Amino acid sequence: MIRRRFALSPALLMSLALAGLLIVVVLDLPPQPGLAGPVAQAMDQAGVGHPVTAVLLNFRGYDTFLELAVLMLAVLSIWSLGRRDPIPARPVQGPVMHGTLRHLIPVAVVTGGYLVWVGSSDSGGAFQGGAVLGAAGVMLMLSLPREMPMPPALLQRLGLSLGVFAFLAVGTAGLLAGHGFMGYPPAWAYHLILGIELAAAVSIALTLVLLFLGGRSRKVRHDR
Amino acid sequence: MTVDVISPQIYLLCGVLLFVLGLHALVVRRHLLLKILAVNIMGSGVFMLLLGVAARGEGGIDPVPHALVITGIVVAVSATAVALVLMLKVKAATGLARLPLSGPED
Amino acid sequence: METGGHMLLLILLSSLLPGVAIFFLKEQQFALRTALNLGGASLKFLLIIALLVGVYRDGKTYSLSVNLLPGIDLVLAADALSLLFATLSAVLWLVTTIYAIGYLEDSPNRSRFFGFFSLCVSATVGIAFSGNLITLLIFYEILTLATWPLVVHRGTAESFRAGRVYLAYTLLGGAVLLGAVVWLTLLAGSEPFAAGGYLRDLSADHGPVLIMIFAMLMAGFGVKAALLPLHSWLPRAMVAPAPVSALLHAVAVVKAGAFGIVRVLNDVYGVDLAADLGVTLPLLLLAVLTIIYGSVRAVFAEDLKQRLAFSTISQVSYIILGVALAGPIGAVGGLVHLVHQGVMKITLFFCAGNFAETLGIHRVDEMRGVGRRMPWTMTAFTLAALGMIGIPPLAGFISKWYLGLGALEAGLAWVTVVLVVSSLLNALYFLPPILRGWFSRREGPWPDERHGGGRLETHWMLLLPTVAVATMALGMGLLASLTISPLYWVTFIVEFEYGYDHIWSAIFEWETP
């Protein structure tokens, strides 16, 4: 069965050729120092102690900013496609699962919050924390027998925009204050980053839940 | 020290193969859900390549690819979510979760 | 270089702006439209006269250049040749406008018609004043754009077919031309037209390439000039209204092609270089073939407008023949035919339009006795047709005389034989309508008599232009020795182009052996 699906064909031959090329190239990649050195050097001005967070929110903060924008745009795109169907018959079933999920949710919320906070100095950060919070929200949706009522549309939109907005506001403020676009004054860097992280985490969590729901809420009261 | 040298190589190879596997499935498989999964597998392959490169670095672990991959994962989930909703809309509109072979002349 | 550039711009705008304004007029705004049309045409005429005075009496130069691309300018300039063509266009536009107003009375979509009509003339004047090859190409393409709507104006399936053929030919020609001009610009830069050409320095290294480019240029301009293998759009385009046919044939399209060929030969390559490259003889042969072919087809065409169309194919090649003879006397013959043929052919088309519009006559055999019913028109027709045949002392005779002399000068005596044969053929297709018109007796009603009664034989706006151009055609022949005649003017141009100081003496040597 499997063989028939991936039968010998021009496509397969081309894939194999590409695989061969890639393997040869990848095994031959020269050793190069990467950016570990520059990152380590700049860490004392980064405002946070954890390199990955420093890269995400400071050195390459613009990437992260646009990434939040991607998330938000994904929700908007889905909303533009129409209203959502109700979530179909629970994929997760049985009382045991529900019970487990319900107990997991508070743990996940705490974990998520902790991850956001700890991101400044250790593994963790807005995305991981937000993701765990979002996953918790999704689990909640899955575990409830009926759909959870969502907050009003305006609040949803506000929450959704929070991360991008915080980033944009801080970035623009930096521009106006003479630190350049996306620039933080070193003294405030830690607090600004933490603020952005919090806003981003809320947005990410909400966005993931909204992505999961798929489509605008079914109440006709909002929008249009 | 051998682990430091050999393990990343293993993952580099694995990443490349995942990428090609996903690419092939994306071209060959016709169900939209599988196509979407295939894209995700391709992405995972690239992420693995990036992290393999980071682990192999001379000056210690390189945090930049880590940040890139986190960004990439978020972008991937966004695209996947949109693709899934679109798939459902296509299914509702055409009754098929596949793409018609030739473009409809609307 | 910018002296008096505004004058040239003004001449262009004098037809362009009324044209654009006319588009947006309501169909019923007859008076305003007519005022705009005639106002624009008269203004252009006056401006051209002012320009002539400026150039010839005050010795001013006029030019205007606008940058298009690094090293490439859009140049408008007035030299003797452009003034000749521009004057011809302005005069004929004025009379054709009057004619068209009468011709299209009460027909639909007149605003659109006159709008494109004006654009078309603007493009033609632009061609006349083009100061370099790129500018010429630009206005040449604009002309395509502006004439297509006129060809399809009637909106019938037949006119759309004609429009498609016309587009296919002219766009193809334009594409070839674009390739050639770009190529030439790469080689030689964007030089202004210069008497004697500007490619001499290149010929040593790029001889074959220059020949290739020459062939492409001839093909590009040859489409509109209806040179032999590229002619077949023209008879089809006869579905357009008579004033359009008149304008297409006498001035705008066909002449634009011929004018382009003259420009390339005289002011880009230079006659000497062209002769050295050996490209004039093939061009000459092509012109001769076209002359004979057009005449023969005209003999067998029964539809009056078709006959005129084939006659045009034949006659326009006289111009090309003249310049391809590569000598000053032949050039005089060719260039003067640019004017003579224009005036005579427009007369013939006006007459054909009068016959069709007044009596419904479309075919030659329907012309029996029309001379009695419409004596003025028939007189005009006769004058112009006899001129085309080359009966002395009419205008066509002068052209052919100089062409013949030019052929002898160039040592190509056989060309005179061609001219004689062609004249015989001309007689063969122009004499029957004349004879029938005057000497046959009409039996039965006219095919479709529309303009009954009245003091005049037809609408005055149709008759007046016809008589005017016929008078002009007559005058150009009878008064050829005056200093305001086209012949004198052309001689002046040729003297300049060929660097002769005493062309008259050269001619007299041949005239009085």
Added chain:
Amino acid sequence: MPWMDVMADMALAPWLVILPLAGALLAGLWPAAARWWGLLTGLLTLPMALLLALQVHAHGPMVLYLGGWVPPLGIALVADGLASLMLLMTAGVGLAISLYALGYLTGETGGRWFWILWLWLWAAMNALYLSGDVFNLYVTLELVVLASVALVALAGGAAPLVAAMRYLLVSLLGSMAYLMGVALLYGSYGVLDLQGLGAQVALSAAPMLAAALMTVGLMAKSALFPLHVWLPPAHGSAPAPVSAALSALVVKVSFYLMLRLWLTVFPALPLPGLDMLMGALAMGAVLWGGLMALRASRLKQVVAYSTVAQVGYLFLLFPFLRAFPDGWKAVVFFAVAHGVAKAAVFLAAGTLQRAAGHDRLADLGAVMRGRLKTSFALGIAGASLVGLPFTGGFIAKWLLVQTALEAGLWIWVLMVLGGGLLAGAYVFRLLGPAFQPGPADPGQPLPAVMEWVPLALALLTIGLGFAGTPVLSLLTRTLTGGGG
């Protein structure tokens, strides 16, 4: 050192991202006022883009280190001649689209979503044009894709949804290939900024494979034949502003990215065969798109297939680049000329369609006669597509032919000229109905802006006919890579 002083006059570039993004956020928060946010964005962005282009023209390329972090650690915004030209075109066409949409999208017809997504698209495109980092470019590219896919799907109905799905999958495939290229480049050189990569890339297997993957991936995104299948159905029932945005702007985005990569990152790489492959596909696009446009029976279909054909010219980039380093400028001018003209044609088509209530070519005569301004816009912009004089299209065609001749590439001369003939055939076919006999009838009453905006864009194509020299001189202020 990281907190480097930023030149005071550099502050313009980020605003070109901030403004549309802020507009998009505000439109998302207050959908009821979305149209006014859109208009405001357009009105503010165009002068910014114009100023930036003037600044770049006067002072040369400008580089802004975001957050003060100098690449390779940080990300740079690069505003050079090429970027500022694309930004300017986007701003000009974008403002026109916004104004037009004010009149076109009235009432409840999904107008709000159009505005939100359109502003996002605009922000994404601007971010992409300014980005100077291969990974950041990937993120912006995804933004563009998501926004444009949603715009395609906005019309609803089977054909647009299938088209959107197809487009999304092709784009994701392209994105993944691109990302693979990024990974290979990072694996080889350990940097992500374009200039840094350009300084290091040398002729070897990894960058060549990366170049091939990225080029092919981007090719898939820009609707090059034979991957154009999604494009014509996407335009069939899409709102006119969406069609205009897609055909005039979005198609250019991946072309720009490809060009940027080959100018800065890969100039050291000759890819034998790639130029022939791309040229062959370009030829296929011109022929196929042209023939399909000749056959299509509906106005917007004809225009959509015309886009398929004209995308082909963009890929002459590769033969031209291979022939000599300056060859790309002709193609960029073509891209700009096509963008303006195609937007004008689509908007004019939208007006005629609205007025007539349909867009069957054969039955449009009365409305075309009744709406002269729009017909003129169609005619003038059509002339630009054909490459007739006094339009940007003519200058573009001239430059293409000149470049091909200069390189001695006869086959592309023939392609450009032949493609122009095909374009002539289908453009005059579009105009044909206006000349059929019959009454003039303006059709449904429409807001005046729907007639004036296409006309203004059409006149802009005439303006472009005289803008050859300034545009080319702006393009000389483009950062190109070198070394390796």
Added chain:
Amino acid sequence: MQNHAMPDEITTWLLIGFDVLLALTLLGVAWRLLAGRDLFRSVVLFIAFGLLLSLAWVRLAAPDVALAEAAIGAGVTGALLLVALGRLRRLENRSRREGKNT
């Protein structure tokens, strides 16, 4: 890689063996889920794939990525896929019912 306190031979080979095994498993799971016929199985395998992937990220010394992968790559994407699959099924049933009715 992380600097291990005891870089002795056995640990080294165990770790390499583990890496090879993990890579092969990943490839195998990817193959099965892309080549399979049962969509539900594919989705479940994909979630498993995501979890295995985060294990690989841990092995590549990227704990941040591992966290994100587990939460987003496996968790959220998995949930998205499951819900989408459920909705797809429902659409199929609906069209089947409509097909019977007509």
